[in-house]
Amino acid sequence: MKTHQNGIALLEVMLATLLLAVGLLGTIGMQARAYSAMSGAGARAEATMATEKLLGTMSNDLGNLSLYKLPAADPAPAAPPVPDQRMAAWYAETRKAIPGAIIVVTVTPTPGTTRTQVVVSISWVRRANDPTYTNTVTSYFAPA
Secondary structure, three states: OOOOOOOHHHHHHHHHHHHHHHHHHHHHHHHHHHHHHHHHHHHHHHHHHHHHHHHHHHHOOHHHHHHHOEOOOOOOOOOOOHHHHHHHHHHHHHHHHOOOOEEEEEEEEOOOOOOEEEEEEEEEOOOOOOOOEEEEEEEEEOOO
């Protein structure tokens, strides 16, 4: 007695197609996640470079460190004195590189020393409903 199994080849092809589709969807998901992580790394790098640029400017203007303060509520730095003009240019450049960035710069003299503590904090949100990312750098300046 001979029995025929018709359609087994078709079933194998359908299973192979299903496995291929699942694999491709997984690959697409991994690519999307990698792209998202790369975008976040880019914003962190921009924030770090902007902070280092500001600290470099401040290190060349030690006598006017207090003019670089930028409270969180201040939408843009004041423009009149030279340090503020530099600060305004840096602020605009940073906001262009990191859209929606909230920038806070605190300048605090260290009691009992000639050092001044500077904390630069740049916060941003990549997309709606994402957490707020913050890059904070603390540096100390002292006259030579």
